[in-house]
Amino acid sequence: MPKKILLFLLLLSGVLLHSQVKVSGKLIYSDTKKPIENAEIFLKGTDSFTSSDKNGYFTLQSEKTVDSLEITVNDYTKNFSIHPGENADVLIEFSTQETIQKKDKNGKTIKEVVINGFPRKKLPKKENPAYRILQELWKRRRTNGLTNFKNYEYKEYEKIEFDLNNIDSTFISKKIFQKLNISTQDIDTLDISGKTYIPVYLNESITNIVGQNKPSKREKSFLRGNKAYGVTNNEVVANTVKNLYKDVNIYDNVLNFFNKGFTSPVSTIGFSVYEYLLTDTVDVDGVDCYHIRYRPIRKSELTFKGDLYITKDTYAVKQATLQSTSGINVNFVKDIYMELNYDMINDSIFIPLRNYIVLDMSLLSKKEGTKGMFAKRTLTYNDYKFDQPREDIEKLLDEKYEPVSSGAYNKDDDFWAQNRPERLGEDDIKANQLINKISKTRLFRNIVDGVQILSSGYVNIKKTIDIGNLYQTVGFNNIEGFRLRLGARTYFGPDDMWRIEGYSAYGFKDHQFKYGGEFRWLVNKYNRLTFGIGTKRDITQLGVTLTENEGIMSRSFASSSIISRGDNDYLSSVNKTNVFISINPWKNVQFRLDGTYQYIKSGDLSKFDIGYYDKSGNKREDLYDSHLTLSVEARPGAKYSHYGLDRYQHTSLAPTFILKYTKGLKGLINSDFSYDKLQFLYSQPILWGPIGKTNVTVEFGKSFNRLPISLLNVVPGNQSYGIIPNTFSQLDYYDFVTDTYSALHIEHHFNGRLFSYVPLLKKLQLREVVFFRGALGDISDGSKAINASNIIYRAPKNDIYYEYGFGIENIGLGNFRFFRIDFNWRGNYFDMPDTNNFGIKVGLQFTF
Secondary structure, three states: OHHHHHHHHHHHHHHHHOOOOOEEEEEOOOOOOOEEEOOOOEEEEOOOEEEEOOOOEEEEOOOOOOOOEEEOOOOHHHHHOOOOOEEEEEEEEEEEEEOOOOOOOOOOEEEEEEEOOOOOOOHHHOOOHHHHHHHHHHHHHHHHHHHHHHHEEEEEEEEEEEEEOOOHHHHHHHHHHHHHHOHHHEEEOOOOOOOOEEEEEEEEEEEEEEEEEEOOOEEEEEEEEEEEHHHHHHHHHHHHHHHHHHOOOOOOOOOEEEEEEOOOOOOOHHHEEEEEEEEEEEOOOOOEEEEEEEEEOOOOOOOOEEEEEEEEEOOOOEEEEEEEEOOOOOOEEEEEEEEEEEEEOOOOOOOEEEEEEEEEOOOOOOOOOOEEEEEEEEEEEEEEEEEEOOOHHHHHHOOOOOOOOOOOOOOHHHHHHHHHOOOOOOOHHHHHHHHHHHHHHHHHHHHHHHHHHHHHHHHHEEOOOEOOOHHHOOEEEEEEEEEEEEEEOOOOOOOOOOEEEEEEEEEOOOEEEEEEEEEEEEEEOOOOOOEEEEEEEEEEEEOOOOOOOOOOOOHHHHHHHEOOOOOOOOOOEEEEEEEEEEEEEEEEEEEEEEEEEEEEEOOOOOOOOOOOOOOOOOOOOOOEEEEEEEEEEOOOOEEEEOOOOOOEEOOOOOOOEEEEEEEOOHHHHHHHOEEEEEEEEEEEEOOHHOOOOOEEEEEEEEEOOOOOHHOOOOOOOOOOOOOOOOOOOOOOOOOOOOOEEEEEEEEEEEOOOOHHOHHHHHHHOOEEEEEEEEEEEEEOOHHHEEEEOOOOOOOOOOOEEEEEEEEEEEEOOOOOEEEEEEEEEOOOOOOOOOOOOOOOEEEOOOOO
């Protein structure tokens, strides 16, 4: 019976969906290709009507069955047929001629209407004339751009503006806007969508970029000027800006927005995702181009609709528009609109000229009319130079440059007037004045400070001290019971060269104070030579990660969860002192040397015995350890903000490589063990376009000497009910203890692609995740022989231990979809004591 009800609901939802009529498209003059503004558009027999906007766009829909659309342009009316369902991206052309008959305001008479739309039945790609053109483009895709020259230089001008949108006079009359000193005269209108808006943030930057392709590929950016209007020195705003936008190369098969893979309209798999329509040959900036319209076959996927202008002779993209489809499954984002323009250097080489991107975003809901925000970005490229003398380019590439001390953030008005590629328009000047006016109000500053606190977890006091992290204040574990923590750090600004940070914590069960403190100093900004020293005494859950961080201020996992699966008595008390020095000899490559001394004992000896036998056969219940660790970390392609001690890393698809060698120094400060340990980690997110994103992490390691449990490599279990990356959800702590290990974690996010085929699930905007985890390892006879703990050493030696499962993410309401639930199954090793064969984990994750 339930299956029949479900089938009935699915059929009913399908009928209701297709009984509607929805029409969207654009009106243009066929000869000039200019948009037709203020045309009156009616669905005949209904009350549904609208007007085309400044760019000729319109959208209409009705619950009634309608078969005709009526369009009136300057007293000339034309009807044309539409079919039930959705008539999307219809291009309607009105041809004109010069006559003395009934004329419009431009002196032209409308003669006829040409409907230039996609055919009802999708053409096989080999019968589609656009296929031949795109084939030629695919052959030449790698011959376009800056890679054709030995070296290059150019200037990049970036302008970013944030606006509050859907603002009207009624909304403006509210008290909050009076306090922000905003009136109806400050409202403006966006040409693309016709939505009203008020600017609240503006940032300009000018960067010189130098690159070399031969003999080796290198590139360097020199930030010459940066100016923020409204919100200055605010990390939340700055970091949000950097993460919203990614560099777009139209020739890539997958375009990265919010670390989600959108299929490019010129992708080699484009014909499996898009419909293409060759409409005409047009002149674009003096270049003959094929005009190809495209739209997605399935609107539930991460795709675009728009226009391509491809040069006739060289088959390169001259111009492109990309607009996301309605209802895209991206949180907070209602619409993405992008214009890409390229300049022609010669018959075969094109370079970026101008990119314009508008993100229409909303906080609470994506319903039409909801108050939200425009995030607009304009990139202009000019002053190109190619194949300059090699010695001049290499001199620039080797130049030491740091924007803060070079005055990039303190340029005067003369600099901006001379270096902007074009003068600021009236709208820009008006926006600057309004933003400066708003930013001086107390309410605006309070709002910005509040957002900063919620995002960072720190409360800043007089630009000197940060109190926090507030999100680490409360914790619980079996040893300490209820735990309170208070921390603070120096903070004068995002580019501080030194920082002191510390915390104190108290457990109400063990009645013990814990503490930690660290001092770090960025000695040299150019090669990021950094020195640090710190110490702590705290209760810690060892063995929760394979490739551990040597830092002092990393959060103790023991206090991370309030509720856990089963009792966790396997906690250690650690007194640790660390000294380190690090340097970046090359971009995104860090060498770090740590010297660590630690004293480890059980958190509660009656529950957790870490004992081992020393050379004399005596049992020891604690240990002293001194070791040196040399690590190399590489993140090719990663991007960072700020130039001080703590840089902010942008979210990206850059891989991470970590290689570590640890040397135990027996006898140094009473150290008990001499040992050698080698470890490697590789991690990377990979976009696959329509089928989603995969996160991959691979780890290997080996300890070459016999060691007690506190120094061995533990396959990390997870006894909390929370989702913790790179752990095994069905393992308890210390289930597997190894001195040689390998681990694999694969997690694939479909971004709602599978659920989109089920109408009810599609409406809920849920997304599906599948994952696999595996570990293989061994434990030496020597380590087994000295074991005197209450842990029985086991290692997944003969068979790979594995787990698998699926998850549902993007759970929530409106745009607030932060919850994820995972269903985990254990794959083998069922004969171990107290095995957990199935488990459910819940997590919070912020994602677009």
